[in-house]
Amino acid sequence: MNEVKILSREQLIQEGLAKLVIPRMDEYRRPDGSIEPAWMPVFYNPQAIVSRDVTVSVLRTLYGSRNIFFVDPLAGTGIRSIRIALEKGGEGIVNDIDPHALYYIRKNLQLNNLHPGKLHVYSQEANILLNNLTFTGISFDYIDLDPYGSPVPFVDSVFKPLGKRALIGVTATDTAPLTCSHYRKTLRRYWFTCVHTDFEKEMGARLLIAYIVKRASALDIAARPLLTFIYKHYYRVFFETLRSTGEAYRLINECLGYIWYCSSTLERGYIKSLDEARDLTCINNEKPVLTGETWICSLGEAEFIDKVFNEADKISWLHKDSKRILGLLRYETRLNNPYVRIDKLCSIIGRNMPKYEILIEALKQHGIIASRTHFDPRGLKIDSDVKALTEVLKSI
Ligand SMILES: C[S@@+](CC[C@H](N)C(=O)[O-])C[C@H]1O[C@@H](n2cnc3c(N)ncnc32)[C@H](O)[C@@H]1O
Secondary structure (H helix, E strand, C coil), X not given: CCCCCCCCCEEEEEECCEEEEEECHHHHECCCCCECHHHCCCCCCHHHHHHHHHHHHHHHHHHCCCCCEEEECCCCCCHHHHHHHHHCCCEEXXXXXXXXHHHHHHHHHHHCCXXXXXXXXXXXXXXXXXXXXXXXXXXEEEEEECCCCCCHHHHHHHCCCEEEEEEEEXXXXXXXXXXCCCHHHHHHHHCCECCCCCCHHHHXXXXXXXXXXXXXXXXXEEEEEEEEEEECCEEEEEEEEEECXXXXXXXXXXXXXXXXXXXXXCCEEEECCHHHHCCCCCCCCCCCEEEEEEECCCCCCHHHHHHHHHHHHHCCCCCHHHHHHHHHHHHHCCCCCCCEEHHHHHHHHCCCCCCHHHHHHHHHHCCCCEEEECCEEEEEEECCCHHHHHHHHHHC
């Protein structure tokens, strides 16, 4: 191991193939015993291991052994870049504005024998860095946006240094506005009119994607979601990006729309324009409420997710939750309708909750494909409508 001094208020940990020096986590515990990464002199969140595991798996799947150029503009300890360099390979820019972060980035690169020719350390404001990189002539293959809270302040800048075809990975930890706990903030930040539904975690993913796709399109880029998930307190979406005005138009034309929703019966559906809502009625004759504008296409590419799952399966050091989520995404991403909370529907129709295996089998007998969802253990995704699901529930 490289000679790196670990101070008394620091600790050495291992994540993936990376060794990491971080401040002693024990000193930043909340009264309930959990670690509060935001209190640490440099941000390190053990729960983001899943985000980093999936990042490595996605990059290995998409780029194989190709040498890639990447940017990690909000790097914290540098862990994400270090893992990409060690577990995928490539050359990258590791940046953070905070001097404490810079101290740890330098220390951790040395600890992992990653020399300046492989990872280049910068300390600039992320938007300034990304905008300046546009003029270097280097086409970046991958840019990672992993901010505190919302990615909105960085979204426009992220598209600029990308090559013709590239990838971005975006984290959002502002789950409260994304899941419609703050109506006004959601409208202000994401231009989305909230409605309370039983699938608010999926709604959060859809409105985040819609926002990013619209900003990309404004900058002549088509951003297509390849893989989307939520884990603990954060959303993570990977987009394939293509510099193409035609494709950008096609995406917003086909994939932005509205969701109609009946809160008394849980019926729902997608429409492309508000005009289509005029003739809609719920089975109890109420008028549905409308929400949007949002992403109404698939949250990912099922064939690609299959490949990511297979790649992750070959990597022995990944966290079990990373593999569990990828395993669920393989199936649920094939079903585009928002998940239905089975506990809520059963309570509306006055039935006991059946076991999920029994319900899925009964649905199959009726020709309906169903999948559990990583978004919510009480939810089920189906390739049919809620009316048909209700009939099957009543027949069990
Ligand atoms: C959530 S942490 C990043 C965690 C890291 N990506 C990881 O995987 O562990 C966000 C980081 O962004 C840095 N940061 C916040 N605003 C910034 C800005 N405008 N420009 C550059 N760095 C910034 C913070 O200092 C912090 O280290």
